[in-house]
Structures are given as C-alpha cells and as structure tokens.
Amino acid sequence: NAGVTQTPKFQVLKTGQSMTLQCAQDMNHEYMSWYRQDPGMGLRLIHYSVGAGITDQGEVPNGYNVSRSTTEDFPLRLLSAAPSQTSVYFCASSYDSYEQYFGPGTRLTVT
Amino acid sequence: GENVEQHPSTLSVQEGDSAVIKCTYSDSASNYFPWYKQELGKGPQLIIDIRSNVGEKKDQRIAVTLNKTAKHFSLHITETQPEDSAVYFCAAGKWKNYGQNFVFGPGTRLSVLP
Numbered sequence: 070n071a072g073v074t075q076t077p078k079f080q081v082l083k084t085g086q087s088m089t090l091q092c093a094q095d096m097n098h099e100y101m102s103w104y105r106q107d108p109g110m111g112l113r114l115i116h117y118s119v120g121a122g123i124t125d126q127g128e129v130p131n132g133y134n135v136s137r138s139t140t141e142d143f144p145l146r147l148l149s150a151a152p153s154q155t156s157v158y159f160c161a162s163s164y165d166s167y168e169q170y171f172g173p174g175t176r177l178t179v180t
Numbered sequence: 181g182e183n184v185e186q187h188p189s190t191l192s193v194q195e196g197d198s199a200v201i202k203c204t205y206s207d208s209a210s211n212y213f214p215w216y217k218q219e220l221g222k223g224p225q226l227i228i229d230i231r232s233n234v235g236e237k238k239d240q241r242i243a244v245t246l247n248k249t250a251k252h253f254s255l256h257i258t259e260t261q262p263e264d265s266a267v268y269f270c271a272a273g274k275w276k277n278y279g280q281n282f283v284f285g286p287g288t289r290l291s292v293l294p
Contacts, residue, residue, distance in 0.1 A: 073223075100279050111184065111269055111284025112224070119278040127281065128181075159223050166279030167212055171223030 071095050073172035075160050081178045082150040090145040090175050092160030098170075100163040101143040102127070103135065105156040106174075112159060118143055119166070150179045182207040184272050186285030193260050194293050201288045203270035204252040212273035212280055213246060213253045217266045218287075224269060228255070260292045 076091045094101065099120045104112040104127075114127030118137040132154060134146040143162075147154060157176050161169040183206045193199050203213075211232040216224035230237045230244045230253065237244050241260075246253040257264055267287045273280040 109286055111186075111271070111286050112282075113284070114281060117279065117281070123278065125277050128283070161223075163279075167273070168214070168226055168229065169282075171216075171225065173221075173223050 073160055073162050073170050075158075075172040075175050077175060078173070079176050081180065082147075083180055084150060084152060086150050087146070087148050088150065090147075090158055090160075090177070092143045092145070092172060093141050094143075094160075094162040094170070095141065096162060096164070096170065097140060098162035098164050099140065100166040100169075101137070102161045102163075102169070103133070103143070103145045104159045104161065105129065105154075106159060107156050115145065115158075150177075152179045155179045182210060182272055182274065182283040184270060184283050184285040186270055186288055188288060189286065190289045190291070192291045192293060195260060195262060197260055199255075199257045199260055199264070199290055199292075201255045201268055201270070201290070202252060203254070203272075203285050204250075205272040205283075206251065207272065207274060208248075208251065210272040210274045213244070214271050214273065214282075215242075215244060215255050216269045216271070218269065219266045227268075257290075260290075262292050262294050265290055265292045 102117040103115040116135040214229035218224045243256040270285040271282040
C-alpha cells in the first residue's frame with residue numbers, strides 16, 4: 070500500500086505558466102481533497118471530491134481547477150500561475166471524509 | 181465563516197513532562213475535531229480525533245478534551261519524548277454539501293528537550 074502519492078515533490082514556475090499537480094491513492098477512498106499550506110497558517114481547503122465526476126469548492130478555490138475521472142486520481146490544475154500561489158500543496162484522501170490521509174506534499178514556487 | 185485559533189504557537193517542554201495545546205472554534209455547527217502531527221518535510225498525520233457527542237478521548241499518552249459550550253478543545257500529551265517534537269495542528273470539521281470540510285488552526289511547534 071503506497072497510500073497517497075504526490076508528484077512532483079518540487080516545482081518552480083514562471084508567472085503565467087500552467088501545470089498540473091498529481092495526486093493518487095490506492096486505498097479505494099471516495100473522498101479526496103487538496104489543501105495549501107502557507108507559513109504561519111493552517112492548511113486551507115482548495116477543492117474536494119466525493120467520487121468520480123463530483124467535485125466541490127473549498128475555502129480558497131480561485132485560480133485552481135480540478136476534475137475526477139477515476140477513484141484513484143485527483144489532479145489539481147493551475148491554469149495561469151501567480152506568485153500568490155507559491156505554497157506547499159497537500160493532497161488527502163478519506164474513506165468517509167472524516168479521518169484523512171495526507172500525501173507528502175508538493176512545494177511550488179512561482180517567480 | 182469558521183475560525184480556529186490555536187495556542188501556544190511554540191511550546192518547549194522537558195522530556196517526561198506533559199504538553200497541552202488549546203484550540204477554540206467559532207462555528208457551533210462544527211462536529212468533528214481532529215489533531216494532526218506534522219514532521220519536517222512530511223504531510224500531516226492524524227493522531228487523535230473527537231466527535232461532538234464525546235467529551236474526552238484517550239489513546240495511550242495522548243488525550244483530547246472537548247467543551248462544546250465554550251467551543252474549545254485541547255490536546256494533552258503525557259510523558260513526552262523527543263520523537264514527539266513536531267508541529268501539531270487542530271482542525272474543526274463541519275458537514276458541507278457532500279462531506280466534512282475542515283478549518284485548521286495555525287499550528288503549534290512542540291520541542292521536547294532531552
């Protein structure tokens with residue numbers, strides 16, 4: 070069981086570039102979420118999904134897109150990166166949306 | 181919206197002593213309160229949680245208490261060990277549309293000195 074995996078571990082983007090952060094889980098969890106973590110702040114929910122084809126916005130969704138075509142994968146897309154999106158991004162999965170399992174994170178820098 | 185405050189922001193204790201971290205939340209509809217431990221360079225890991233119909237929960241050296249009237253909950257770690265050194269986050273969860281949505285506190289950096 071690999072749990073929750075995220076790629077890449079590190080990424081540097083220029084302003085305006087686009088990219089996709091990958092997240093996969095092998096626990097057959099329906100619930101998956103994306104958070105960002107900024108210094109001195111807790112994790113903030115960006116988007117979440119409750120199964121293939123069903124997504125919803127979290128606290129800070131602007132600038133991010135998601136879709137979910139399979140139970141295993143939940144990619145996060147940045148269409149036009151901005152310096153304000155410099156952060157550490159965590160993906161999490163859960164069987165019932167309560168107990169969450171987090172991935173190791175992706176550290177993103179936008180210059 | 182929900183706001184979660186967490187104190188203290190940093191905490192240093194001697195090995196073997198107890199550590200207490202406190203959180204307050206604002207939304208009375210919140211009904212699930214997990215605590216996460218995050219070690220350097222890793223993702224958060226759930227260490228204990230409590231639901232709103234329970235006042236206290238214990239798991240070996242870790243316990244959580246909840247006071248719904250006062251809207252605060254606390255993490256208690258007894259007999260601290262150096263490997264307890266990490267950043268601890270509390271969170272308040274509320275059902276929204278399809279599942280639990282969480283608001284996290286800003287974190288407490290715990291250092292256990294040998």
